[in-house]
Amino acid sequence: MSEWKRQEGDETIFRTCAWSPPGCHPVGCGLQVHVKDGVVVDVEGDPEHPITKGSLCPRCLALTDYIYHPDRIIHPMKRAKEDRGLDKWQQCSWDEACDMVANAAQEIIDNYGPETICVFGGTGREANYWYTQWANLVFGSPNSVYAQAGWSCYGPRISNTAFMIGGGYPEIDYAQKFSDRYDHEGWVAPEVIVCWGKEPLRSNPDGMYGHAVIEMMRQFGTKLICVDPRMHWLGTRSDIVLQLNPGTDTAMAMAWIYVMDKENLVDREWIDAWTYGYDALVERCQSMPPSKAAEICGVDEELIWQAARLYGSAKPSSLAWGLAVDQNPNGTQLGQALIALMTITGFIDAPGGTTLGMGDDGGNRVKEGGGIDASQRIEDENDSTLMLALKYGIMSQETWDTKRIGVDKYPAVGSIMWTAHPDEFLKALETENPYKVHMAGFVSSNPVGTAISAEPQRWYKALKALDFNFACDCFMNPTIMSCCDVFFPVASTIEHDGMVATHYASNASFYGAQNKCVQVGECKSDIEIMMMVGKKLHPDFWNRFETQEDYDNFHVMRSWLPFKELREKVVVMSEEPYYKYKIGKLRPDGQPGFPTMTGRVELYSTMYQNWGEDPLPYYEPPAYGKESLPELSKQYPLMMITGAREQHFFHSEHKQIQALRQLTPWPMIDINTQDALDFGIAEGDWVEISSPYGSIRQLARVTPTMKKGVVHCMHGFWYPEEDGEVPNLYGNWKSNVNMLMPNSVNGKLGFGDTFKQMMVNIKKVVGLGGSNDPDTNGIILEPSRQAEFTVQQVWRPEDAPTDQYLQK
Amino acid sequence: MSHGAIYIDFEFCSGCHSCEIACRKHLRIANDKDGIKVLEDRPYQQENGAWHWDYIAYPTELCDLCEDRVAEGKLPSCVQACQAKVLEFGTIEECAEKLKKKPKKAAIFVP
Ligand code: SF4
Numbered sequence: 001m002s003e004w005k006r007q008e009g010d011e012t013i014f015r016t017c018a019w020s021p022p023g024c025h026p027v028g029c030g031l032q033v034h035v036k037d038g039v040v041v042d043v044e045g046d047p048e049h050p051i052t053k054g055s056l057c058p059r060c061l062a063l064t065d066y067i068y069h070p071d072r073i074i075h076p077m078k079r080a081k082e083d084r085g086l087d088k089w090q091q092c093s094w095d096e097a098c099d100m101v102a103n104a105a106q107e108i109i110d111n112y113g114p115e116t117i118c119v120f121g122g123t124g125r126e127a128n129y130w131y132t133q134w135a136n137l138v139f140g141s142p143n144s145v146y147a148q149a150g151w152s153c154y155g156p157r158i159s160n161t162a163f164m165i166g167g168g169y170p171e172i173d174y175a176q177k178f179s180d181r182y183d184h185e186g187w188v189a190p191e192v193i194v195c196w197g198k199e200p201l202r203s204n205p206d207g208m209y210g211h212a213v214i215e216m217m218r219q220f221g222t223k224l225i226c227v228d229p230r231m232h233w234l235g236t237r238s239d240i241v242l243q244l245n246p247g248t249d250t251a252m253a254m255a256w257i258y259v260m261d262k263e264n265l266v267d268r269e270w271i272d273a274w275t276y277g278y279d280a281l282v283e284r285c286q287s288m289p290p291s292k293a294a295e296i297c298g299v300d301e302e303l304i305w306q307a308a309r310l311y312g313s314a315k316p317s318s319l320a321w322g323l324a325v326d327q328n329p330n331g332t333q334l335g336q337a338l339i340a341l342m343t344i345t346g347f348i349d350a351p352g353g354t355t356l357g358m359g360d361d362g363g364n365r366v367k368e369g370g371g372i373d374a375s376q377r378i379e380d381e382n383d384s385t386l387m388l389a390l391k392y393g394i395m396s397q398e399t400w401d402t403k404r405i406g407v408d409k410y411p412a413v414g415s416i417m418w419t420a421h422p423d424e425f426l427k428a429l430e431t432e433n434p435y436k437v438h439m440a441g442f443v444s445s446n447p448v449g450t451a452i453s454a455e456p457q458r459w460y461k462a463l464k465a466l467d468f469n470f471a472c473d474c475f476m477n478p479t480i481m482s483c484c485d486v487f488f489p490v491a492s493t494i495e496h497d498g499m500v501a502t503h504y505a506s507n508a509s510f511y512g513a514q515n516k517c518v519q520v521g522e523c524k525s526d527i528e529i530m531m532m533v534g535k536k537l538h539p540d541f542w543n544r545f546e547t548q549e550d551y552d553n554f555h556v557m558r559s560w561l562p563f564k565e566l567r568e569k570v571v572v573m574s575e576e577p578y579y580k581y582k583i584g585k586l587r588p589d590g591q592p593g594f595p596t597m598t599g600r601v602e603l604y605s606t607m608y609q610n611w612g613e614d615p616l617p618y619y620e621p622p623a624y625g626k627e628s629l630p631e632l633s634k635q636y637p638l639m640m641i642t643g644a645r646e647q648h649f650f651h652s653e654h655k656q657i658q659a660l661r662q663l664t665p666w667p668m669i670d671i672n673t674q675d676a677l678d679f680g681i682a683e684g685d686w687v688e689i690s691s692p693y694g695s696i697r698q699l700a701r702v703t704p705t706m707k708k709g710v711v712h713c714m715h716g717f718w719y720p721e722e723d724g725e726v727p728n729l730y731g732n733w734k735s736n737v738n739m740l741m742p743n744s745v746n747g748k749l750g751f752g753d754t755f756k757q758m759m760v761n762i763k764k765v766v767g768l769g770g771s772n773d774p775d776t777n778g779i780i781l782e783p784s785r786q787a788e789f790t791v792q793q794v795w796r797p798e799d800a801p802t803d804q805y806l807q808k
Numbered sequence: 809m810s811h812g813a814i815y816i817d818f819e820f821c822s823g824c825h826s827c828e829i830a831c832r833k834h835l836r837i838a839n840d841k842d843g844i845k846v847l848e849d850r851p852y853q854q855e856n857g858a859w860h861w862d863y864i865a866y867p868t869e870l871c872d873l874c875e876d877r878v879a880e881g882k883l884p885s886c887v888q889a890c891q892a893k894v895l896e897f898g899t900i901e902e903c904a905e906k907l908k909k910k911p912k913k914a915a916i917f918v919p
């Protein structure tokens with residue numbers, strides 16, 4: 001292995017693992033960063049990295065274009081509150097910027113209470129480790145906010161796992177935990193991998209290196225089954241693709257269970273030993289034979305039998321679940337059914353099966369290259385952000401218990417996600433009920449923009465009215481331009497030290513060092529900024545940290561691996577064993593079994609039952625579709641899905657980077673060839689896409705790969721090259737697919753949204769055109785919001801607390 | 809020594825564009841030029857129901873086969889960056905051997 005830092009001629013070459021910014025999930029790809037005179041001259045893949053082996057995706061390959069982009073903001077800035085929305089920013093010092101934030105916060109805390117300050121985190125970037133700490137430990141507020149309706153990214157899958165298995169996030173096995181990878185003794189390749197609502201090559205992968213799937217197909221003949229409304233490229237290389245109707249996945253998964261039980265394609269011995277409620281599950285699935293699922297899903301019945309047989313007969317088999325599990329009000333049930341499918345084969349945590357992590361919340365740590373199990377965890381109350389906040393008097397227990405918005409209505413969400421409930425939080429912002437919110441921070445989050453928030457126009461109106469707002473980011477964006485008073489410039493992944501653990505450490509394949517290679521402008525890391533403001537507000541706690549490394553050692557890596565050691569090793573593999581449930585590596589008491597109430601994989605979920613939800617999976621049709629809304633759906637005859645990724649963008653990011661933007665200059669709507677004919681739309685036409693919530697424009701791509709009756713719209717599009725001031729806000733409202741979808745259409749537990757099953761209409765229009773103003777874009781806003789509630793009331797008749805609602 | 813060449817197993821080229829960007833950085837050329845270019849043959853369904861949808865990356869006349877990198881014992885930039893690991897570098901003869909081993913949806917390019 002080469003040194004983490006070496007000299008070659010006049011270049012210093014750093015080995016480091018990437019996280020963020022720019023946006024990415026913690027995959028930790030290996031970089032070699034060439035630096036000359038303090039400036040990055042080249043970024044290439046690190047051939048010595050055991051997972052990526054020199055490969056990189058376009059975003060890291062274009063990293064120099066990002067970090068040295070002329071529009072990047074590299075000094076702190078301030079703006080007078082009355083100038084919000086106008087480009088009247090002024091450069092200021094770090095000290096002044098921190099003072100402004102700390103003073104505003106102190107005044108609000110004194111006058112209204114700390115809970116009236118909230119901190120938004122976005123998706124993927126490492127700041128979503130820190131936004132809860134910003135809220136709890138810097139401001140003493142329980143209200144950190146992830147602004148996607150129904151917390152519908154990763155959270156539902158994490159919760160499914162926690163409720164039913166108790167371990168860390170399940171991921172397909174590509175020998176990712178071992179330094180000798182595919183040569184590892186005892187490892188075998190999955191015979192079949194199911195990609196369910198996930199395209200692993202392009203999707204933002206949480207921690208998985210997607211192209212490993214291709215390696216295994218080429219080297220070991222691994223077969224694929226895809227379940228997706230789209231025939232994506234990987235689908236064309238798969239054995240079976242089930243192109244189902246959007247949002248009908250739960251019916252499909254139940255039908256697989258039906259087939260596998262009927263044909264005895266399950267591991268009955270394993271089921272008897274390790275699961276709870278199999279018979280009840282099978283009985284439930286009798287209501288969903290393939291003939292019925294075929295009708296609901298719009299898939300040939302015979303193909304469903306074939307797929308379930310191929311999966312059930314494979315030894316071993318593995319299942320990758322994607323965002324489609326989350327972005328569906330019926331998704332909690334889908335997750336339940338998919339966990340059943342991962343486990344009843346007996347291949348959970350088996351070589352070539354679906355791997356399981358040892359813990360959550362960073363509790364899963366390695367020591368001297370070997371895993372430490374749950375029973376060995378250091379009882380250190382410093383582990384939890386909440387405990388620290390309480391211990392140092394930064395937040396009171398009462399504040400945590402009573403002021404976190406929305407968790408009274410949705411306790412299941414509150415039990416796993418240590419944030420407010422997003423949809424309820426938006427309502428609270430608008431109605432000032434249960435109390436008025438006064439201040440917001442945005443750490444790598446852009447809720448007015450185009451990435452994660454439904455009805456961004458509502459977030460826009462609510463957030464720009466607050467007393468004081470600040471943001472930590474790299475580029476100007478619609479949220480900051482319209483709402484903020486202070487801008488803190490954030491250092492990119494190669495401009496700060498830190499750690500990256502895949503899957504946020506819940507099922508880490510390795511721990512990687514992010515090694516600082518250069519300084520750009522005055523940028524600082526998220527942690528450094530948090531420390532600076534923290535010291536002003538709560539010096540008792542924060543003064544213990546001088547440097548990023550102090551904080552990393554304390555709160556990120558704790559005691560097991562000081563940052564300096566990690567830095568030199570660059571990558572430390574987790575080397576976790578298989579079958580952890582057999583050897584007592586999952587349960588806190590060190591006994592064999594799973595850390596659930598019954599000690600088994602709960603196919604019949606006692607946790608769901610406790611929350612008042614059906615303990616077994618059931619199918620519910622999409623909230624916005626022909627079945628639920630027969631009259632309204634006549635005006636909106638197509639179903640829209642969104643969220644399929646372009647690998648050269650991270651959600652709303654990278655639109656300024658020419659090398660990346662030129663690969664997809666405009667947002668595209670994929671339309672089935674026959675649908676395009678029927679609607680009079682040709683390739684390259686501009687199309688107006690309308691839902692009951694609004695209308696936007698995207699460019700037509702006509703393709704037979706879309707299922708007939710289904711369109712896909714790209715997400716994340718805005719136009720940083722356009723006028724940034726209000727109301728245009730960089731064309732934020734023109735092509736923003738989130739304007740077509742509502743908040744507050746969640747499943748019973750509070751998870752799920754409609755991003756992947758929304759009814760729409762399409763028509764040909766001329767040009768990108770569209771309105772520059774959210775109010776005149778056909779978007780339903782106050783006072784005409786009534787119509788919106790008419791639609792939502794069909795779904796959830798009363799805005800009543802969950803327990804009351806469920807009694808009906 | 810025989811002339812260098814690039815082998816591609818385009819059955820599994822995912823069209824990710826990594827090779828393009830890595831090459832541009834190596835050759836230090838502008839974004840409107842390519843040392844290697846990813847082409848797409850767009851999807852359609854064949855009579856038997858099977859799908860056709862291919863990407864292929866081919867080196868242009870700007871490609872110098874990464875002479876300087878190869879001299880230092882490194883892989884060409886595009887080969888190293890390729891996410892699917894479907895690009896390989898070798899002499900024409902070596903690449904022909906690879907082609908013999910996988911005589912399906914594979915090609916050799918000599919820029
Ligand atoms: S061999 Fe080098 S110059 Fe040729 S296409 Fe690949 S990266 Fe570009």
Ligand code: SF4
Pocket residue numbers: 820821822823824825826827828846863864865889890891892893894895
């Ligand atoms: S990097 Fe590899 S997989 Fe990606 S487009 Fe180029 S040749 Fe294809």
